[in-house]
Amino acid sequence: MEKIFQKISLSSASLVFVILIGIFITLFNASKPAIDEFGFNFITDARWNEEVPLDDAKKAPASVEINLDDMDFASNDEILLDDDMLLDESGDDDILFDEEDSQTKTVYGGLIPIVGTLLTTAIALAFALPIAMGIAVFLAEIAPKNISHPVGIAIELLAAIPSIIFGMWGLYYFAPIVADLVGGYQVSLLTAGLVLGIMILPFMAAITRDSMNTTPDVLKESAYAMGATKFEVIKDIIFPYSKVGIIGSIILALGRALGETMAVAFLIGSIFSLPQAINDPTISIPVAMANNFGEASGLGESSLFYLALILFVISFGVISFAKLYFLKGAK
């Protein structure tokens, strides 16, 4: 009996391992056709579901420069938006046209969703970070216990609200206000990033508060005894002491933001075009999957699996980095 129980528990623990390996292998296999076809150029190719003459297909358009800082994307805004996924049923077979162009084929490139994912995450972090730090400081240091407890629960409830609710609320109530203030479209990188920021806010605040709470009272008290103000104690004692945990919480929140689907799906606009400005609509990897998976087939479907694989590898990397380097001692 003892032996059996031990075996069962060992095998269910190993299930985690099996599932993760399984996810990786399955995604890799399913994206194999796209990987074979496009290779690593997929990552830098901004054409999604475009018909191009056969000889152009192999090379990605030359002049796509990504400059994440000033959001200035060089050229290549003339991307044909092809909503009709049924067009590419033929998969990777070359399509013969009787007209003067001899041969064309459909090309898929992942640049736009990858850029969209990274930019929305960056906006979300930039927005959430200061507020989350403020909330954590408020909960850990400023508020008396009888206020910080209910406020803490309220902030955690914000995290419990399903993401689809954030999406609907964001689309119909939050985005119009942002669009009025900033101008531009209601569905855009900016509004998607901001709502994403609101979603990761409680998560970040909670972990930051917890690591701040690990600062020994003795340290704080000695600083106060030296005449330090509360801000100085926070800046010079608590932050340095809990720095590692705080950075870990930021990276974990980043990992969450990368893979968030539903809230972004409502707000990002879901079109395959590189954003020229922060209030332009675009698309992210999860949204590209959410909207196109059902209808895709052949090479289109395989390209979506390729995107999923890229997302999985990025978020796996980010999260394990946070776990191994920053949150080792946590718990």
Add this chain to the structure above:
Amino acid sequence: MRLLINKIILALSTLSALIGLGFLGWILITLFIKGLGSFHFSLFLNDLIDGGLRNLIIGQFIMAGIAGLVGIPLGMVAGIYLREYGRGRYANTIRNLSDIMMSAPSIVIGAFVYAIIVIPTGGTSGFAGAVSLAIMMLPIVINTTDNMLSLVPKELREAGIALGASKYKVIIDIVIRAAKVGIMTGILLAFARIIGETAPLLFTSETSNYFTMDLTQSFPSLTVSIYDLANEPEESSRDLAWAASFILTVLVLCINLTGRFITRNKNK
């Protein structure tokens, strides 16, 4: 000057807490106004095809319930392994992997289940939806069980062993019993989380307008239907989506608060 800076920073920090609360309040008030406006008890009696939500709510619960039936025991036993049997590198690796899996993008899990179940079986099904939710739930339950068992004092285990009980007896009769409340809270929170999930269901279960108990067919899902309805141009569909969101949020927050309430009573 120092005092001034101190005041400003403390004020900013309090302000950010108010911003956080403000967003929560804004979302909840919106939901209440829009949701209650289109809420009607007949929503619970009709299926989506007749403008109600009955089949969707039941469908969502069935899938989450099956996910729980699979995920909770597996997760608990795995958590027991990590805390009670596992020693050294292997257990640690599994613990880290399970944490990573907890944060894995849910849409990727959907894609995985799509590849291993939906493609081979030829179509979306409630079964595939339940499997994706179970995969989402597993690491959360493992994590909770692991953490809660670590709070059980070693002396309890030693006392059990000293009485001649075998190790698994000690675990089941003593350790689990001692950590019961914490584990239950964790499970409730995990359930609250997966019942509001949409992304892993989008192309595994899809949704259905009709009432069905057949897990081999496309299965009604509240969250997926909210997404579909909210994107439709007609005002009436969107109102229905708001009513559904209202019901979903109330459900999720109630389960969540129940979980917290249990722990709090225990600690008093």
